[in-house]
Amino acid sequence: MSFQTALWFWMNNVHAVIGQGFGATIRAINGIECDGGNPGTISARVQYYTQYCSQLGVTPGDNLSC
Structure with a gap:
């Protein structure tokens, strides 16, 4: 049930x-944070993402923060 819920959320909110x-x-997953709700959390997410990309040897791309 939890996997189905996650897949539904992904397909309806994030996939596009x-x-x-x-x-x-x-923004699609945590929009309230993007609207000034918690800028420190956004910064941490971007930092983790860029670290993972570096470890995997891929470029993180543009538009990293909301």
């Missing part, structure tokens, strides 16, 4: 913004 950058996915 794929290709628009990491910041767009943050």
Whole structure:
């Protein structure tokens, strides 16, 4: 049930913004944080994402923050 819920949320809220950058996915999943709710959390998410990209040897792309 939890996997189905996660898949439903992804398909209805996040899938459409794929290709628009990491910041767009943050906004789709945690929009309240993007509207000034918690700028420290956004900064930490971007930092973790860029670290993971570095470890995997891929470029993080543009539009990293919302």
